[in-house]
Amino acid sequence: MIDLRRLHVLRAVSHYGTVTAAARALHFTPSAASQQIRSLARDLGVDLLEPQGRGVRLTPAAESLLAHADAIEARWDEAELDLRAGEGVPSGPLRVAGLSVAVAVLLAPMAARLRERHPRLSVLIREVEVVESFDLLFEGEADLAVVEATPANPPAADARFDQRPLLDDPFDLVVQESHPLAGRDGVDLADVAQEPWIAPMADSPCRTHVISACGAAGFTPDVVHLARDWNVTAHLVAHGLGVALVPRLARLTPRLPIVRVPCAGRPHRKLLTCTRRGGHRRPAVVAAMEELRTLAATAVV
Structure with a gap:
């Protein structure tokens, strides 16, 4: 009989990538998490982890076991749903x-x-x-x-x-209201290829969208300022420090001297x-x- 608690530890290692991260998420010590996996491996008679550099990776046997573990987890969830189905x-x-x-x-x-x-x-x-x-x-x-x-x-x-x-959340070009492109109904990003840019931080998912949209327009943006918050970006634009791509869902500070201009090709997330x-x-x-x-x-x- 497989101990489902030990199986959950193995699932966590797969999800988080390391025994240490999995242990932290499960409120275990790393040694306790490792012991759970060793016990599961001993119960099944197979190796579940193997060395990889300074860390470990799942063995093919562990990967096969996880496919069943995910199915078991889904069936438990379905069972709970069925029990509550009458509530409506x-x-x-x-x-x-x-x-x-x-x-x-x-x-x-x-x-x-x-x-x-x-x-x-x-x-x-x-x-x-x-x-x-x-x-x-x-x-x-x-x-x-x-x-x-x-x-x-x-x-x-x-x-x-x-x-x-x-x-789909489209990106607009945001410029200062005195910018020559501010009055247009749409803009090709190539028109601002020579401008200084304000971009998301390197760890932001939107950074990729901005760089890709500029690349599709044939240039690499000259990023001179970085911001994590869209309203910080808007204030930088308002002071004439550059242009930026901002998703339309982002609600920017009202009454700033900035204008959103739709982009050709409709870059979006x-x-x-x-x-x-x-x-x-x-x-x-x-x-x-x-x-x-x-x-x-x-x-x-």
């Missing part, structure tokens, strides 16, 4: 997570609408980065997340998660909803998804 009415806590723009524009109004329509439902919102959203879902600490699609995300076919498109596999069947998540789709339909104008 959204109720209890609904834990949602998302990046800052999603919280401000989508999750906050969603929570307000759900409070009015489903008084037995309590929505708990957490602002987090994309990677942490998947961690919270994996750990069972979140029921629903709105995330940005990035190359670092788990693949769409990952059996642990159910990822669904929500909306994709926002997704994500649950644990099968989690979208929960009545509370169904209600939340309905509200999110309604809000998404009018969020980008």
